[in-house]
Amino acid sequence: MKFLKTYIPSLILKVASRCNLNCSYCYLYNHLDNSYLEQPKFMSLKVLDKICDDLNEILLIKKHPIEITLHGGEPMLMKEEAFEAFIKKLKERLGNNLTSLSIQTNATLINSTFIKLIKQYQIGVSVSLDGTKESHDKFRLDHKGEGSYESTIKGIHKLISSGIDVNILCVIDPYTRGDSTYNAIKKIGVKRMSFLIPDVTHDSREKYYHLLPKYALANYLISLFIEWQKDHSGIRIRLFEDIISAILGGVPKTDLFGGNGLGYVIVESNGNYELLDALKVCYDGSTKHHKGNGTLLEFMNNVYNENGFTLWQKDYSAKCLQCRNFEVCKGGYLPHRYSDKNNFKNESVWCDDLYKLIDFIRLEVSKHLFPHETSLMIS
């Protein structure tokens, strides 16, 4: 009899392993892992069939809604007909069990056919845009070294003017301010924003952020939080929602902070199941911890084994275990804890910033809950 130890509800399909952009911070192409070179450029329908077989095997054991994100590289490098055939197969094979289908895109290749397909198949859209033109064009370059802001903004406007709700995924540029970034994104007319803390490890931070003043990331996020709080337009920011939820004793919905287990399975374009893709900033091959018969069931049962993700996640440093913000932060995002010397047994490389940010939000929550007290929730 087959059994399922751990169910991971979300799959990220790397439907295209290459990208038309070449962002300088990209963990796929510009850090330590070069395994994309061995991947087929696109995921085939045959590979997709095998993934659906695997999902249907799991559904026989545990009926549970499935969430799928089409990811890359850049998923819209797929030809429109291939894209539609792919979506049709997913819908046919998974039926009502597929409760959420979305795409993560740089929006530079959006055209009227993609827009029609997005609407027809009710695909959620998240666009990578790093806030202002200045920040975006600093990092998000094409292969000729030109900034991609204008093309991305054009794509976003096409989506919004077609009535499509867009989430903006912004990698934080800690050399700038969070409040002005918030307002630049809000001006576009979106209701959801996600902010990603830059992916570096203890070994690579110096290379990418050696000029960064102390607390620059915390100050960025605090100014973002203040602006977000002042604004009553209902914009959602997952990073802050997670911190507030953890302060109040809840469970964060994302893996932006540690302790939450593996939120999703990465499926490479050749159909291999892998761990959290941002771990590619740590070392070559860091996401490949899968041995066995190559099914999703086997992967889900073994990511929690002795060599697995959760063991890394629970290997907290002494500093974290003694930290008053541990219950909220849990050492931060797993890739940010890595060093060649200690593996994942470190505090986050962004520790000082996380500590300051969590203290700040804790105080804001306490002021909100207990407006007449002066020093609650920080001891």
Ligand code: SF4
């Ligand atoms: S704030 Fe720093 S010490 Fe505290 S849990 Fe987070 S990473 Fe660890």
